[in-house]
Amino acid sequence: MAREVQITFDCADPAALSAFWAEALGYRLMDPPEGFTSWEQALEAMGVPPERRNDASAVVDPEGAGPRLFFQRVPEGKQAKNRVHLDVRAAPGLTGESRMAALEAEAVRLAAHGATRVRRFEPHPPLGAGHLVMTDPEGNEFCLD
Known part of the structure; x- marks a missing residue:
């Protein structure tokens, strides 16, 4: 059975890195949950404190063909050459x-x-x-x- 693939990036600034990769690939920021017009509005309603609102971001292929890219904040910086790119x-x-x-x-x-x-x-x-x-x-x- 084929599986759907998501590519995950550990990073310091999920919003900025997701914006870069959206530009690089012609992707777009993933839509906020139904009923919300923005992620800021959704995160506020979910009770996420302001300092945690850039903990994650995701971009998607607008045509649905490519994998979702997910960006998650981690405390450590990049240490060595990527093994996968x-x-x-x-x-x-x-x-x-x-x-x-x-x-x-x-x-x-x-x-x-x-x-x-x-x-x-x-x-x-x-x-x-x-x-x-x-x-x-x-x-x-x-x-x-």
Whole structure:
């Protein structure tokens, strides 16, 4: 039986990191519970104190195809290289220099939202198509592929 997948990020600022990944992936903030027009209103009604209202956030694919991304506040910072990372497919169907140009353009766009470019891997046909390694605003590695 197939399972639904959620990807969870430990982080310091769930609201900011979820906003970054929504921008990176074309996702949107998950809607508040039914009957509420905002998360602030829902959390107030649930009795969540103001200092705990940024403990978690989630973004979803507006078309329902991709996994939900969940961001939870943790007290410790990132300690080492990720063992699992996301590959953002920013140049599907492109090859060679047009592919790398599309990846470079996406890297510039995401840098404007807090990402950092780490390294470029050149294409090595027939197997390697080339990619860029980036980090999100909290230092989590991801690839533009």
